[in-house]
Amino acid sequence: MARLLSLFLLVALPLQVIGQEDPGLERRVTSLAHELRCLVCQNQTIADSNAPLAQDLRNQIREQLKAGKSERDVIDFMVARYGDFVLYRPPFKAATVALWAGPFVLLALGAWLLIRRVRKKAPPAELTEAERRRAAQLLE
Amino acid sequence: MRFWLLIGGFLVLVGLLAVGLRLDPREVPSPLIGKPAPAFELPLLQQPDKSFSQKDMLGTVWVMNVWASWCPPCLVEHPVVSEIARSGIAPVVGLNYKDAREDALPWLKRNGDPFKVIVYDAAGRIAIDYGVYGVPETYVIDRNGVIRYKRVGPLTPEIVQKKLRPLIEELSKRG
Numbered sequence: 001m002a003r004l005l006s007l008f009l010l011v012a013l014p015l016q017v018i019g020q021e022d023p024g025l026e027r028r029v030t031s032l033a034h035e036l037r038c039l040v041c042q043n044q045t046i047a048d049s050n051a052p053l054a055q056d057l058r059n060q061i062r063e064q065l066k067a068g069k070s071e072r073d074v075i076d077f078m079v080a081r082y083g084d085f086v087l088y089r090p091p092f093k094a095a096t097v098a099l100w101a102g103p104f105v106l107l108a109l110g111a112w113l114l115i116r117r118v119r120k121k122a123p124p125a126e127l128t129e130a131e132r133r134r135a136a137q138l139l140e
Numbered sequence: 141m142r143f144w145l146l147i148g149g150f151l152v153l154v155g156l157l158a159v160g161l162r163l164d165p166r167e168v169p170s171p172l173i174g175k176p177a178p179a180f181e182l183p184l185l186q187q188p189d190k191s192f193s194q195k196d197m198l199g200t201v202w203v204m205n206v207w208a209s210w211c212p213p214c215l216v217e218h219p220v221v222s223e224i225a226r227s228g229i230a231p232v233v234g235l236n237y238k239d240a241r242e243d244a245l246p247w248l249k250r251n252g253d254p255f256k257v258i259v260y261d262a263a264g265r266i267a268i269d270y271g272v273y274g275v276p277e278t279y280v281i282d283r284n285g286v287i288r289y290k291r292v293g294p295l296t297p298e299i300v301q302k303k304l305r306p307l308i309e310e311l312s313k314r315g
Contacts, residue, residue, distance in 0.1 A: 039273035052238065056263075056264055080171060081269060081271035082172060082271050082273065083169055083171040083271075084171075087239075091153060
């Protein structure tokens with residue numbers, strides 16, 4: 001039992017040490033890092049990436065937050081250097097209208113075409129007298 | 141009618157795909173074009189006791205090349221960078237990025253040193269201000285210290301021929 005406990009402590013302690021500095025700050029750093037794209041490996045955020053640049057940028061975020069800058073300031077800092085592309089969620093503006101509105105426009109267009117098609121298919125016309133007689137004959 | 145509509149739609153899709161495949165997702169448009177080159181005051185790679193600032197280049201059209209000895213594409217583009225410097229169209233300032241002096245100096249000895257000066261950004265701090273994300277990167281900066289061009293990735297003779305050289309010539313003509 002004691003051995004198990006010491007093993008547990010061995011594993012758990014280093015984890016404690018890593019998060020020790022200032023858990024509140026670390027949480028802010030991580031949540032910001034999740035908003036920013038790693039430009040080296042473009043489909044990862046700088047929180048997920050282990051690229052050296054992502055590490056540098058995480059340190060940069062930490063430094064700036066520690067110095068009392070706001071989340072907004074840090075994001076502006078990154079956008080000024082790397083452009084909107086660094087934002088994992090692209091902003092809504094003139095250049096990105098197609099990106100944000102496109103799917104909805106396509107959906108509306110599809111719905112409109114579908115409705116038109118369905119409406120056009122008018123209910124089948126009434127049977128003529130001859131057809132009715134033939135149907136009756138077949139059913140008998 | 142219906143048939144041609146389908147064919148038309150198909151061709152539009154093929155066209156979009158053809159354009160889309162040709163775009164390079166690594167080409168991230170830099171927000172720094174047209175902005176003043178970020179300020180720095182860095183020690184020189186070869187003379188650590190001396191320092192150099194982007195201000196020292198005011199009045200000249202110049203090229204800044206970000207490189208490192210650990211970066212294979214930097215070695216690939218090195219002859220192209222050397223050729224720019226040799227042709228004398230503009231001085232090339234090197235920014236040595238996250239490198240170790242004991243690696244960078246032998247690299248220069250092996251491959252030649254075409255740079256006017258090389259500043260040493262060991263922590264990569266200044267490179268962040270320049271939005272560097274993939275070495276090598278190359279900037280053209282005009283007389284007033286404004287960034288006019290940025291290339292991410294190795295320079296090729298074609299890029300120099302078609303973009304860099306005409307741009308530098310034009311910027312140099314403008315007083």
